[in-house]
Amino acid sequence: MKTKFLLIGFLLLAALGFALLQRHQLDEVGEVILPTSDSPQQLAARGKYLAQAGDCVVCHTARGGAPFAGGRAVPTPFGTLFGPNITPDANTGIGSWTPDDFWQALHLGKSRDGHLLYPAFPYPDYTRISRADADALFAYLQTIPPVHQPSREPQLHFPFDQRPLLAVWRALYFKPGVYQADTLQSEEWNRGAYLVQGAGHCDACHSPRNSLGATVDGNDLAGGVIPVLDWYAPPLNSHIKAGVGSWDLQEVADLLKNGVSSHGVASGPMAEVVYNSLQDLTPADIQAISVYLKTLPAKADDSGSAGSSISAAERERLLALGGTLYKKDCADCHSVSGSGSPPNYPPLAGNPAVTGHFTINLIRMLLNGGFPPGTQGNPRPYGMPPFGESLNDEQAAAVLFYIRNSWGNQGTAIAPSEVNRNRGVGVN
Amino acid sequence: MKQEEYRVVPCAVPQRASLGRWIAALCLALNVTAALAQSPAADSGAPPDTLQQRLLACTGCHGNEGRAASDGFYPRIAGKPEGYLYNQLINFREGRRHFQLMSYMVDYQSDDYLKEMARYFSGQHPPFAPPQKFDVPQSTLDLGQELVKSGDPSRKIPACSACHSEALSGVNPAIPGLLGLPRDYIIDQLGSWKSGSRRAAAPDCMGQIAGRLTTQQIGAIAAWIGSQTADNQARPADHAAQPLPLDCGGVPASAGSGAGR
Numbered sequence: 001m002k003t004k005f006l007l008i009g010f011l012l013l014a015a016l017g018f019a020l021l022q023r024h025q026l027d028e029v030g031e032v033i034l035p036t037s038d039s040p041q042q043l044a045a046r047g048k049y050l051a052q053a054g055d056c057v058v059c060h061t062a063r064g065g066a067p068f069a070g071g072r073a074v075p076t077p078f079g080t081l082f083g084p085n086i087t088p089d090a091n092t093g094i095g096s097w098t099p100d101d102f103w104q105a106l107h108l109g110k111s112r113d114g115h116l117l118y119p120a121f122p123y124p125d126y127t128r129i130s131r132a133d134a135d136a137l138f139a140y141l142q143t144i145p146p147v148h149q150p151s152r153e154p155q156l157h158f159p160f161d162q163r164p165l166l167a168v169w170r171a172l173y174f175k176p177g178v179y180q181a182d183t184l185q186s187e188e189w190n191r192g193a194y195l196v197q198g199a200g201h202c203d204a205c206h207s208p209r210n211s212l213g214a215t216v217d218g219n220d221l222a223g224g225v226i227p228v229l230d231w232y233a234p235p236l237n238s239h240i241k242a243g244v245g246s247w248d249l250q251e252v253a254d255l256l257k258n259g260v261s262s263h264g265v266a267s268g269p270m271a272e273v274v275y276n277s278l279q280d281l282t283p284a285d286i287q288a289i290s291v292y293l294k295t296l297p298a299k300a301d302d303s304g305s306a307g308s309s310i311s312a313a314e315r316e317r318l319l320a321l322g323g324t325l326y327k328k329d330c331a332d333c334h335s336v337s338g339s340g341s342p343p344n345y346p347p348l349a350g351n352p353a354v355t356g357h358f359t360i361n362l363i364r365m366l367l368n369g370g371f372p373p374g375t376q377g378n379p380r381p382y383g384m385p386p387f388g389e390s391l392n393d394e395q396a397a398a399v400l401f402y403i404r405n406s407w408g409n410q411g412t413a414i415a416p417s418e419v420n421r422n423r424g425v426g427v428n
Numbered sequence: 429m430k431q432e433e434y435r436v437v438p439c440a441v442p443q444r445a446s447l448g449r450w451i452a453a454l455c456l457a458l459n460v461t462a463a464l465a466q467s468p469a470a471d472s473g474a475p476p477d478t479l480q481q482r483l484l485a486c487t488g489c490h491g492n493e494g495r496a497a498s499d500g501f502y503p504r505i506a507g508k509p510e511g512y513l514y515n516q517l518i519n520f521r522e523g524r525r526h527f528q529l530m531s532y533m534v535d536y537q538s539d540d541y542l543k544e545m546a547r548y549f550s551g552q553h554p555p556f557a558p559p560q561k562f563d564v565p566q567s568t569l570d571l572g573q574e575l576v577k578s579g580d581p582s583r584k585i586p587a588c589s590a591c592h593s594e595a596l597s598g599v600n601p602a603i604p605g606l607l608g609l610p611r612d613y614i615i616d617q618l619g620s621w622k623s624g625s626r627r628a629a630a631p632d633c634m635g636q637i638a639g640r641l642t643t644q645q646i647g648a649i650a651a652w653i654g655s656q657t658a659d660n661q662a663r664p665a666d667h668a669a670q671p672l673p674l675d676c677g678g679v680p681a682s683a684g685s686g687a688g689r
Contacts, residue, residue: 063531064522275536333475333484341475368529369485373536380541382475385488386529425528427535 040139047140050133053285054126054199055277059083069093069147074120075228076213079156081120089146102138103131108176116166118154119174119213125201128179128194173214185295188284192292195285196221200277205233205269208301222299225358229426231268232358237296242352244293252290257281258377260343264353265372265381267365275373301357310413315405318413322402325395329387330403338407344382349407359400359414363422366396393419479548485533486545493552500560500610506552509664511601513546515629515678524627526620556608556658564651572652575645583640586673588649591633596653598664602679605664611654618646629677636674 038046051057060083062071070085088095094102101112109123110116117123129137159165179198181190196202197219207215208224215224223235223242235243244252247263255261259274266274278286310318327336334340338349348354354362367388372381391399393416400419404411475481480493487494489502496504505513518539520530534542576596579587589596591603598605606614620626621638628634638646672679 062523064524271536341473344475368532369488370532371485371537374538374541379538380482380544381537382482383485383533385485387488389489425532427528427532 043136043139044143047136050137052277052280058276060086066147069149070151077227078160081154082152084151085149087147088142089148092148092150099135099138103134106134122201122204124174127176128198130178188288189292192288206236220299232361235300236293238294239298239300242300249290253286257286259373259375260378262342264346271373279375318398318401322398325399326402348403355409355411493554494549495554503613504608505549508604509598509600510546510550512604514543517542526625555660559655568648569652572648575649585640590673593665597662599668600664606653607658611650614650631675631677633674633676
């Protein structure tokens with residue numbers, strides 16, 4: 001018990017020290033407000049577009065609730081946070097904020113009263129947003145209908161509920177600063193980088209996180225399992241197999257804007273991102289993002305494979321059972337040859353989402369099926385039936401083994417217990 | 429994609445030029461129509477551009493054409509009024525109904541597509557399965573029938589048939605038919621309404637009614653409805669026979685009910 005108190009005391013002292021240090025650091029980063037020639041309407045319209053690019057609505061809107069009025073639970077390994085009300089309600093929203101207050105939150109991760117914000121609000125990314133864009137975003141948020149709805153306090157485990165400790169986290173993992181263009185790259189590439197690293201906050205899902213919830217590879221987007229939600233966000237870099245290295249620009253753009261492509265479809269949390277955010281971006285911005293992603297270093301966690309090794313007899317048994325089920329349940333859409341019928345039915349042959357080390361998305365797709373997002377480019381998507389009811393764990397594992405080991409695919413066996421562990425849908 | 433035979437409409441083109449062109453054009457049109465109606469279905473061909481194909485995710489659980497599954501839970505959606513089905517899809521999306529798989533299915537679809545889904549299933553009329561067989565005392569069935577046809581005035585519970593039509597086949601555009609629903613599903617829905625976990629747009633008339641039902645009454649209603657043989661020719665009525673006894677948020681205003689949206 002005594003050690004525990006000592007530890008807490010030490011942490012608090014450390015926090016204080018870091019906080020002082022950081023205050024010094026952060027004060028150095030300021031930005032001059034540039035005069036803008038935009039009319040208020042133009043400013044708000046630009047802000048609306050940026051809010052779409054940042055998918056702000058998703059965390060700041062509860063299911064069935066008023067847009068931006070907050071309340072959506074954001075589960076993390078440290079407890080649950082709730083997206084706050086950012087409508088212009090004077091008492092419960094940000095109606096009494098100034099553009100400077102908003103900039104302080106977005107750029108420095110501090111609320112108006114100076115308290116430190118939890119990085120579930122992705123200010124380590126938003127800090128790269130320019131002051132002009134932040135002002136536009138603020139102007140837009142001031143135009144949406146105000147909703148009186150108090151924001152909910154986070155429900156975090158000790159010691160993460162001690163806000164001052166955030167100073168430590170920030171000193172370790174947060175470096176404020178607006179995006180600086182790389183003059184060796186094209187304007188298009190820089191626009192893509194600005195969107196991906198800033199408003200888009202792609203690394204929030206597509207980069208691995210450490211035990212303190214910080215993304216560890218900066219913006220290499222090497223892929224990672226999203227904590228708690230437990231979906232695997234694949235690499236978005238130039239990796240030939242796991243990333244978009246072998247995709248042409250149009251194919252990347254198709255997935256981002258339409259939600260379907262010749263390589264695969266957006267599912268799980270990415271379906272939400274495409275639906276709420278990416279489908280509304282201009283073709284030029286989508287192109288810029290695609291250009292940028294294809295230049296990221298080819299990093300991916302493709303070390304070995306999950307699952308257990310099996311005997312030759314077991315392999316034959318799984319292929320026979322899985323093959324029979326595949327022909328009955330899957331081949332009509334994904335074809336006997338595993339080539340699918342893209343973009344509506346993705347290919348299974350040669351698809352890293354099928355053969356990869358992280359199998360959770362694959363298991364979930366088989367059990368739950370689902371529709372790709374309905375977008376302007378693909379408004380009436382073809383859906384996949386859920387097979388969780390009709391296939392037991394053994395059968396599902398056999399089908400998965402079959403598709404992971406046919407048509408040249410190579411993948412390890414997935415245990416029936418692993419299938420069982422991932423039953424359930426988990427929407428919030 | 430089901431392999432289907434592609435039949436060519438035989439076309440003998442007469443020699444006379446003008447008539448021949450007409451017949452050839454008609455013939456071509458027929459063949460093109462036939463080609464569109466039937467699936468191309470080649471191994472790597474495009475899937476048929478039909479709602480039946482697009483909505484396999486729905487029929488996986490709700491049965492072919494939405495006729496209901498044999499497991500006795502997933503409800504029949506075929507032939508339900510379009511407005512009712514659309515309201516339910518929205519209720520799942522907005523969190524007024526809680527079935528995670530359904531919310532997951534509809535979360536990122538446009539209102540237009542959800543309407544199209546609702547219209548498609550409202551237009552399907554596959555035959556009903558025979559009613560389930562289960563062992564309940566006659567007294568329970570009698571109580572169920574009484575409640576369905578006459579309600580329970582002492583508890584201000586209207587008859588089911590007062591809103592869902594005399595034949596329980598529903599009323600267009602937004603009151604569902606009840607026949608052909610599995611007993612377990614009815615128990616689950618009335619129970620969910622009673623506990624507040626299923627809701628409809630306010631004012632939630634079914635929520636009010638279910639709140640007044642006892643669990644015994646819910647069991648009796650579900651048993652009686654679940655044991656009835658449904659008429660394959662039954663369709664939702666075009667109008668309610670009388671003003672609705674309660675205002676229902678999901679039902680467009682009908683004479684005298686003063687109902688809202």
